[in-house]
Amino acid sequence: MSQHFTDRAPAKINLTLHVVGRRADGYHELESLVAFSRSGDRLTLTPGESLRLQVGGPTATSAGDPEKNLVIKAARQLADRVEGLRLGAFTLVKTLPVAAGIGGGSSDAAAALRLLARANNLALDDPRLLEAARATGADVPVCVAARARMMSGIGEKLGPVLDLPPLPALIVNPRQPLETKPVFDFMKIPVGGETHFGPHPQIGSNISFDALIAALRKGRNDMEDAASVLAPIIGKVLAILAAAPGCKLARMSGSGATCFALFDNCRAVGKARKAIAEAHPDWWVKATLLN
Ligand SMILES: C[C@@](CO)(OP(=O)(O)O)[C@H](O)COP(=O)(O)OP(=O)(O)OC[C@H]1O[C@@H](n2ccc(N)nc2=O)[C@H](O)[C@@H]1O
Numbered sequence: 001m002s003q004h005f006t007d008r009a010p011a012k013i014n015l016t017l018h019v020v021g022r023r024a025d026g027y028h029e030l031e032s033l034v035a036f037s038r039s040g041d042r043l044t045l046t047p048g049e050s051l052r053l054q055v056g057g058p059t060a061t062s063a064g065d066p067e068k069n070l071v072i073k074a075a076r077q078l079a080d081r082v083e084g085l086r087l088g089a090f091t092l093v094k095t096l097p098v099a100a101g102i103g104g105g106s107s108d109a110a111a112a113l114r115l116l117a118r119a120n121n122l123a124l125d126d127p128r129l130l131e132a133a134r135a136t137g138a139d140v141p142v143c144v145a146a147r148a149r150m151m152s153g154i155g156e157k158l159g160p161v162l163d164l165p166p167l168p169a170l171i172v173n174p175r176q177p178l179e180t181k182p183v184f185d186f187m188k189i190p191v192g193g194e195t196h197f198g199p200h201p202q203i204g205s206n207i208s209f210d211a212l213i214a215a216l217r218k219g220r221n222d223m224e225d226a227a228s229v230l231a232p233i234i235g236k237v238l239a240i241l242a243a244a245p246g247c248k249l250a251r252m253s254g255s256g257a258t259c260f261a262l263f264d265n266c267r268a269v270g271k272a273r274k275a276i277a278e279a280h281p282d283w284w285v286k287a288t289l290l291n
């Protein structure tokens with residue numbers, strides 16, 4: 001049997017998302033504490049000469065044309081930078097909701113870069129790989145290591161990996177896709193302008209669970225109001241999560257519409273998952289640990 005490599009592409013959760021300004025090229029400058037789930041999509045690479053992608057799984061259709069998939073884009077970006085890069089056939093099992101604020105496509109792209117790095121003996125901190133990540137999408141660099149850390153700039157500046165306590169979390173998507181650009185556009189932040197919503201809380205490694213929750217409460221998701229106008233169901237999801245017994249914090253991730261709730265124990269997450277999944281069988285409801 002031919003050799004193959006497999007990796008997971010976890011969901012990216014913006015525990016905070018502060019929009020702090022806008023660059024001349026229209027991209028928004030952010031400050032965001034990002035964490036990752038334990039589960040997500042699954043990507044396999046069978047190394048070979050030609051680049052191919054087969055997409056399956058429950059959300060494969062909504063991910064769109066495989067030729068435009070971010071897995072292919074990332075592989076081409078790396079091949080443009082690494083002479084003689086061995087490519088191959090990717091198989092993606094897509095389970096994360098698409099256009100959901102949890103960076104599924106970015107995480108798939110980052111997983112593709114990790115797999116190509118393994119197949120070609122490249123280090124994950126090889127500057128060519130990081131450059132390929134940046135060229136693929138703003139959220140791809142943080143998804144390469146897929147560990148909790150601060151992200152700033154448009155996503156290209158990464159703080160040190162943070163040793164956060166694993167956060168019992170429930171992630172809920174009401175299955176209403178919401179693309180990123182219209183939400184940023186709706187915020188109407190002028191180019192060159194700065195926002196004045198307040199500073200980001202300081203969060204370091206080895207912070208206790210309670211101190212982390214207190215710090216996160218001082219932070220925000222600045223895209224929440226705009227996203228809630230474009231997809232009013234977000235308000236309902238947030239209200240349901242906030243009312244779940246034991247919920248310590250409920251917030252939207254990224255540009256939405258996925259929202260998450262943090263709890264101090266997995267039993268409370270399990271109970272909330274059961275209740276919400278039963279009441280809303282059409283929603284995507286996932287219990288996980290974030291860090
Ligand atoms: C908002 C965030 C927060 O983590 O997440 P999602 O909601 O997409 O998951 C990200 O910044 C999304 O990153 P990503 O989805 O990779 O963005 P890209 O594909 O590079 O850009 C999509 C579009 O979003 C806008 N964009 C993106 C990132 C950024 N910092 N400023 C922007 O204004 C641009 O209009 C761009 O055309």
Ligand SMILES: Nc1ncnc2c1ncn2[C@@H]1O[C@H](COP(=O)(O)OP(=O)(O)O)[C@@H](O)[C@H]1O
Binds near residue numbers: 071108109179
């Ligand atoms: N592997 C992929 N998974 C999901 N979406 C993808 C993928 N590749 C390309 N896309 C496209 O990228 C866009 C954003 O998808 P996604 O990464 O799921 O958004 P978000 O970061 O908001 O969760 C969608 O329009 C989708 O068609």
